[in-house]
Amino acid sequence: MTPSPSPADQPRLELVGITKRFPGVLANDQVSFTVRPGEIHALLGENGAGKSTLVKMIYGIQQPDAGEIRWNGARMVIPSPKAARKLGIGMVFQHFSLFEAMTVLENIALGMDASIPARDLEQKILSVMDQYGLKLEPHRIVSTLSVGERQRIEIVRALLLNPNLLIMDEPTSVLTPQEVEQLFVVLRKLASEGCSILYISHKLHEIKALCDTATILRGGKLVATCNPAAETSRSMAEMMIGGSLKDIQRGAGREMGAAKLVVHDLCVPKDGPFGTALKGINFSVRAGEIFGIAGVAGNGQNALLLALSGEVTAQSDAVQVDGAKIGATSAKARRLGGMASVPEERNGHAAVPEFTLSENAVLTARDRLGMVSNGMINFGSAKTYAGEVIRAFSVKATGPGAFAESLSGGNLQKFIMGREIMQKPQVLVVSQPTWGVDAGAAGAIHQALVDLAATGSAIVVISQDLDELLSLCDTLAVINEGHLSPPMPVAGANIEEIGLLMGGVHGDPTADVHVSKEVADAY
C-alpha cells in the first residue's frame, strides 16, 4: 500500500493504465485519470469509445486485464457491484432496472444490500429527497411515472448509500430541458458536499454547463483531459471524433411544395398495459419539408411510427399521401405507394440480425426495386442494390454477404437508412435516425435526409434528441402522452416552450419550470 498523502489533495479515484480487451476489440487501452473529492468529472466519447466499459470496471461489473484502480490512494480490486457500493461508489444506469408494476418504495427496497424495515426506509427516503429537493411520491406505481421521475428513483437509491463517488451514465438522454435543469441542481449540491461525480455523456453543452474537468476517450484511448469551460463545444466534439465536423449543407431558400403527407385524426388504441395510445394526431408535411417530432421516450413515438409504416392500421383517411387515403392499407402497399419508414430498433425490427445485408435489402426494397418475379427473389439484384447502399453510405462491412449482426450499430443504421433513402420514397418516416451512431455517421445520415428532402420528398423525423431536431428540421411538434402539439417553425422556436410541451401534464406540475439561461443558451 502506498503511503497516503494528506487527505485534502489526495484523489478520490485514480485509474492507472487500465486496459480491457474483448474478443476482437481493445475496449480500453492504458487509460489513466484522477477524480478529486467534490469534482464533477465528465467522461466524454462517442458510442463505442469505451466509456461504459471503463465505468463498469470502476463499479465492479467487469475486471480490468491490466492497470490498477486506486481508491483514496489505496490500490483496490473491486470484485462486484456490491463491493463497489460498500466502498461508497454509487451508479445510475442509462437503462433503469425498475419493476413497472411496483411502487417507488418497493423498488428501492428491492435494490438495497441490507434489509431495512419499510417504515425506516420510507423515512430515510423522505429525508434524502428533502435534502436534495428530489420530488417523488414513495407510494406511486412506477408505471405511472415519467422517465425523469424514474431516474430520480435510481438517484435516491444511490444516495441512500451516502456515496463518495456517483457514476451517472448518459443521465439526460431521456429528460426534458426542465428535468435536466433539476438534475443539475441536485448534482451540484452533491458535489458541494464533497461527493465526486463521474458524468458520462456525449452532450457537449451539458458538460460545459456542469463539469469541472472532462476526460475524452476515443477508440478506447484517452485522447485529452481538458477544462470544458475553456473549450468550445466544437473543439471538444472534434477531439471526440478525431476530425473536423461537417456542417449540414442545406439548399438555400428551399421552396416547399404542396402538402404531401397528411395525418388526420389518427387514433390507435394502446398496445399492452404499459403502451401509449395515440389520441387524434393531426399534422401535415409538405414536399421538401423535414418535420420533427420531439418528446420524451414512451409518449407514443413507437405507436406513431407503427401507424405510419402500416404495421398497425387505422381508419382509411387517417394517413394520406398525395391525397390517397392509405390509413387502412398494409405496410407492403404503403411502400409500393412511395412511403418508407425506419423504426427505432435496428436489430430484429428494421433488420434481421442473422441475415446478410443482401437478404436485408430484400426485406423492404423487394417490391419497389423489382427484386421479385413470379414469386421468386432475384438475389442478384438484391446483392447489387446492397452493394450500392454500402458504397453510397460508406457502410463498413465486408460486402453484401456480411451478416447484419456483424456490423456495428452505427454502420447497420447507415445501411438501413441508405436502404430506404436510395429507394427515393415520396414520404420517409424515421425514428431515432442517429441513436447510438457516432458523430461522423450521424452527420452523413443527416445530410442524406436533407438531400432527400431537397428532391421533393416529405420527411418525418421522430427523435428524443432535441439538438438533432433543431438542427435538422423545418417544423417541429411535440408528442406527449399520445397527443401531438400544434406544429411550430423551428426558426425562432422557444426552447422553454418546447421543454414545457415535452413535460406536458406528464411531468411534475409543481416543479420549477424555468429553464436557466445557461441551459437555454446551450441549445
Place this chain on the structure above:
Amino acid sequence: MRIKLERRPSPSRTMLVVTPIASVIVTMLIGMVVFDLMGIDGTRAVKDIFLTPLLLSYKWQDVALKAAPLIIIALGLSVGNRAQVWNIGAEGQYIVGALAAAGIGIAAGTAGGFFVILAMVLAGILFGALYALIPAVLKTRWDVNEILSSLMLTYVSYQILGFLVGGPWKDPNGRNFPATAPLAENQSLPLLFSGSTVHLGVLIALILPFVFWVMMSRSVFGYQVRVVGSAPQAARHGGFDAKQTVWIAMLIGGGMAGLAGALEFTGALKAINLGFPSGYGFTAIIVAFLGRLHPIGCLIAGIVLAVTYVGGQVAQTSVHIPNSTAGIFQAMMLFFILASDILIRYRLRIVTAAKPVVAGE
C-alpha cells in the same frame, strides 16, 4: 483453470455442419461404452446399427423404404420449424393422409390406374393438410399452443383409424381382423425396379428435397418463413403477415405428412391395420433437427435415421438386443444435436490464471 463460453461475433457456419456429424459420432461412442458396461459387445452392436445396413447391399432397399416417409415428413416440419411453428402432430397427419387415400381407393371400387392412384395421393396431401389446419386455426384465433393441440390430435387420429378399420372399412374377407382389404395391383404405386420393393414414393422423396431447397432459398415464401421465424417484428415491418405464415407452414407440414402416409399405404403396406402408426411422424422431428432444418440436410438425416431402424433389426438377431434400442440411439442423436446447438453462437475458451480478489470489504 476453467472453461468459458464466449459469444461469437457471428454464428459459425462450420459448426452448423460439424455439430450434426459430431452428434452421430458421439452417439456411437457412448453407445459402445454403455453396451460394453452392460456386458454386450458394444463395438459389434454399434457397427450393426450404424454400418451393417450400408455395407450389405440387400439392406439398401429397406433403408430406402424407411427413409422415404422420414424425409418427406421432415421436409414439411422443417418449414414450420423455420417459422417457429412447432407441429408435433405429424404422426396424426400421416395417419389421416393414409386413411384419406384408403377412402378414395374404397370409393373407387375395382377402378384403378393412374388417375385413381393420383387421386388417392392427392387426397392424402389434402386431408393431412386439413388435419394440421385445426391446430393452425386454434393458434391464430385463440392463441392455443400448437405443440399441445397437434400432439393431442395424434391420439384422436388413432381413434379415427381404429373406428374405420374396425367398422365401416373392415375387410369382409379378413377373418374379422380390424384391417382394410389389401389394395389391388391397379390401385398400388408402381415399383421403381421390378422384383424389388422400392416404389415410386422413394423417388419422390429423393426429388422433393431439391424442390424445397429452391423454395426455401429462392422464393418470396421461403424468405417470408425465415423472416417470421427469426425476427417477427422485422417480418411485420417488411410487410409479411405472421398469421398467414403460420397457416401456410402448418398446411405444408400436414400436407407432407399426409403425402408420406398415402405413399406408405399405396406403395409399401397396401393395407391399413391397427399397427399402421409407426412413429415416423415423431422420428421425422429428429430428422428435421439433425438435418438442421435444411432440405438437403433432411435428405441425409432421413437416410441416417432409416439406417438405425434397419440396423436395429440387424442387431436384434446378431447381438440379441431389443429392436427398441434403435429408438434410444435416435433419441441420443436428438439430445446431442440440441445440446451442441450452443456451439454455433458461442465458442469454448479455456481460461487459466484466476484473478486475485483483494478488496471491497
